[in-house]
Each structure stands twice: as structure tokens, then as C-alpha cells.
Amino acid sequence: MIEKVLIADAEPLTLRFVEEILKRQGKEVHFVENGALAIAKLKEEPFDLIITDMWLPCKTGLDLLLIAKEIQPQSLVIFVTANGSVETAVDAMKLGAFHYLLKPFSLEALESILQKAEEHIRLLKENRYLREQNAKAQCPHLIAESPQMKKILLDLERIAKAQASVFITGESGTGKEVIGSAIHELSSRQGGPFIKVNCAAIPESLIESEFFGHERGSFTGALQRKTGRFELADKGTLLLDEVTEIPLALQAKLLRAIQEQEFERVGGIRPIKVNIRFLATSNRNMQEAIEMKVFREDLFYRLNVVPIHIPPLRERREDILPLAHYFLHRFCLENHKPLKRLTDRAIQKLLRYSWPGNVRELGNIIERTVVLDFDAKIDAEHLYLDPLPTSKTPVEKTSLPVGITLHELEKRLILETLQTHHRNRAKTATTLGISVRTLRNKLHEYGFTE
Ligand SMILES: Nc1ncnc2c1ncn2[C@@H]1O[C@H](COP(=O)(O)OP(=O)(O)O)[C@@H](O)[C@H]1O
Ligand SMILES: [Mg+2]
Secondary structure (H helix, E strand, C coil): CCCEEEEECCCHHHHHHHHHHHHHCCCEEEEECCHHHHHHHHHHCCCCEEEEECCCCCCCHHHHHHHHHHHCCCCEEEEEEEHHHHHHHHHHHHCCCCEEEEECCCHHHHHHHHHHHHHHHHHHHHHHHHHHCCCCCCCCCCCCCCHHHHHHHHHHHHHHHCCCCEEEECCCCCCHHHHHHHHHHHCCCCCCCEEEEECCCCCHHHHHHHHHCECCCCCCCCCCCECCHHHHCCCCEEEEECHHHCCHHHHHHHHHHHHHCEECCECCCCCEECCCEEEEEECCCHHHHHHCCCCCHHHHHHHCCEEEECCCHHHCHHHHHHHHHHHHHHHHHHCCCCCCEECHHHHHHHHHCCCCCHHHHHHHHHHHHHHCCCCCEECHHHCCCCCCCCCCCCCCCCCCCECECHHHHHHHHHHHHHHHCCCCHHHHHHHHCCCHHHHHHHHHHCCCCC
């Protein structure tokens, strides 16, 4: 979205009229009458769009273009030039100008270029975000052989076509995000952005600005204006991943933004309208989360229009082998290795295991065996399955291990509690009396990846 525009023109008439039009569209417009002032402005604050006459006192439009490219490479430059100087306009285009307008120009010509600029800026913002999100998220392949998963897939197309919010629950690693992105891909919004925000991974103090963006200077450290994920998801889908980890204080604001499809940036006053379809996921028991007042009931009902529950892998064993073969194929290809084969004993071992980390754990184990280059065959002993307790083993009542640091003791307690709960992070956090976010950070610190 174009928000801030810099106009530079020595002859007030032509571009004053452009200024009027832009202001009427709600843009913030700064008008300067020579090149030196324009450059000074560029050094002060960012602009989405610069419209300049080719002939300016002090510095020419071309100087301005070159300097803008250097200090504000994200901004678009449109040139206005007299009809006789098409060649200069061509030079400007070669140097990276976005467009040019030949004087005198019609209102239609101006509006058509502004519209192009608007679209271009939207795509730039979207692309920048997607690149940051590491391009790993290729459209995932969905494996579904068990009756439970087949039923989910059967409904998925219909669910995707609706505009209603979807709430996806299931243990960690069951495939909630995969289902979320499949919904976006199958929906009419598929050409629009698919934005994910992992509510457990963002520090509490930054969540609001991550969602809604912020204005420059709205808090210490807000050096630049930031576009929030809500704005990026406009005309697309926003996946609120692990939504139960949003601090209670922010949940009311979130509910309002979802209901009204409108919000303000942190430190901003102008409401921003969006058109977003919402998907949410959680690995918690939602009834419990609501009873424990971790999650607002009204927000849950707003998001839970269509519920999808993905059962843990141990309850849909028909999926284990097809998934193992799918991962085998994928990781052999990715690592440039000939396709490996699972022996019968390996298959038996996979089928008998309890998979506390669900599909994610299966993928990790297959990847590990592929990378560690055994034979062309993968046998049972190549599959290193973490020896986890099969039932809740009560914590041994031994005396405290005096002689280790508090830090070490904390680490041991956290890891043991995690094992006891079959790596279920929500339960582990509850037992330890800490938030899932804190648990996640600690595990991260210990070098635990998912
Ligand atoms: N049905 C499935 N088919 C193929 N891959 C899957 C499936 N379910 C999960 N995965 C893979 O397992 C991993 C974990 O899935 P993810 O959606 O991130 O789980 P969750 O969000 O529930 O923790 C991902 O790498 C994903 O691609
Ligand atoms: Mg997830």
C-alpha cells in the first residue's frame, strides 16, 4: 500500500494537482520545490513513492533517482517530463525508475500508473516477507491412508472453499500447518498471500507489533515503520499458529481485529481495513485452556467455526508406512542418494513405536538414517528411536543431586518432565508451571530442535 509520497517540482501547477489527488486518497504527501530539499527529505524518512519533475533546481531528477536508489532502494520513482525529452525518460527507466509521465498528462494516465505502483508495492512487501520466511515451504504433499486422515481430506476441499475460520487441533507434529496451507491452496484465495505467525515463538512484548505493525518511534527501538502480518495477509489467509500462546491481554484486541477486519498499527491512529481468512492451530486441549482462563472463550468461538482435529500418529497406524516411504523418497532425492529400501525388521520397528513426536519425529528419523549413509537397505538397528518410557514412569524419589548447578538441575527437570509427557510440550509446561513459550526457549537453549 502506498502511504507516503514525496513530490518534487519547481513549477507548482502540474504536480500540485497530483498532490491534491493523492491527499484525497488518504496518502501522506510531502511537497518540495528543489532537488536539494528532496534529498534532505529522503535522508530523514522513508517514502513509498517519489514523483519528481525531470528538471529541478539544485539537483536534477536523475540525481534524485540515483540518490534515492542508494538510500531508499525500496521506494518507487516516477518521472514527469516534457513531451520532447523522451530520451531522458528512457535513461531514467534504465537507471531504475518505475515509470514516467509525459507532460501534459491526463488524469487517467496518472491513475493507471498510480495503480500499477500500488500493486507493485504490495507485491514487494509480500515478497520480502515470503523470502524471510525461508522458501522451505513448498506446497507440501499430503499423505493420508488412514480412515481418519482420508475423512479430513475428503472434507478439506469443501472447507477450503468456504470463507469461515478453521481451528485445527492436534498434538505437536501431527500436521496442523500442512493442513492449514492445504486449505489456503485449495481456496479461492490461493493467488493471495499465505502468512503464518507462530504465536509461541515471538517474545510477548513484540506480538502486538508483529500482528499489527507499528509506526516509527512508537516505542523505544521502533526505528522504522513496520508492516504487520495482518496487513501482509490482506486478500489472503492468515494462519495463527499455536494461537493459545497469545497473552490474554492481547486476545481481546485480536478478537476485535478479526471481527471488524480492521486494526491500527501500534502508535498509529488510522484504521487499516483488510480482508483476511483466518486459520488457527493449537496443540492444547481447548476446553481445558478455556476453563483455565488461558484462552478467551469468545475468541475461540470466533475462530472455531469449522473445527478439524488431527489424531496423533499412534492412533492412525495405517499412515506410518506410507509416510515413511514418502520421507525416504524425499530425503534420498534431496541428498542425492539412490533410493533406499526398508527391511521387514525396520518396518516392524516403525510400526511398533509410539511416535510421541508424531509425523515430525518420523520425518526426522528417516532423514537422519538417509543422511548417515548406511547401506542401500535400512535395517532395524539403523533406526534410532529414542528410548522413551512407554507409560508414565513416576519420577524416582532420590535425594537431590547436590554438586550440580541450578541451571543443570533445571535442565534435567525440564527434559525428564518432557520425556514423562511423551514430548507433549503443553502438558510439560503445565506440569512445570511455565508457559509453552518459556519451555520452547529453554529447549532451544539446550539445543533441542523440533
Ligand atoms: N499428512 C502428511 N503428509 C506429509 N507430510 C506431513 C503430513 N503431516 C505432517 N507432515 C510433515 O510433518 C512435519 C510436521 O508437520 P506440521 O504441520 O509442522 O505439524 P504441527 O504444525 O502439527 O506441529 C512437517 O515437515 C510436515 O511436512
Ligand atoms: Mg506447528
